Amino acid sequence: MAHIQLKNISKTFGNHTALTGLDLDIADGEFFVLLGETGAGKTTTLRLIAGLEKPSEGQVFIDGVDVADWGAAERDVALVLQQYSLYPRYTVRENLEFPLKPKIRRLPDAEIKD
Structure with missing residues (x-):
């Protein structure tokens, strides 16, 4: 696996704000569960990690490398x-x-x- 960090992530879709100021730190090999009600931003968070979406603000790190501008194919992430x-x-x-x-x-x- 890899060490995943999200720092001050915000994501908007037009006038809709999906995520605001999300900080997340998932250690290499850690079992991690993302739970929440419908519309809470779970899928958006996963899509940001996988590179299927780009954050409106903030940074996405994989093993200490800022990959926020990398495409999905460059990240080696499955979803x-x-x-x-x-x-x-x-x-x-x-x-x-x-x-x-x-x-x-x-x-x-x-x-x-x-």
Whole structure:
């Protein structure tokens, strides 16, 4: 895993503020759970860590490196949401294998099957 830090993160979508001043520190190897009511910013937080969103303000660090301006492909982060089927036409296994098969840094098929 990696050490993840969010420092003073804010995220807005138009006039809607999803996160304000979020500070988060997740140690390498730490088991971490993010809970909250609908609309609390859980998914937005995960999307910011994965690089699917950019913060409106603040910094995202992975292993001490500020990655707030890095794209998702540069971060080596996988994300699984509550709805397991990212692609409904795929099986559960195929949906889980999908992020392991990018053109860049693809895992060997034998390792994926394990």
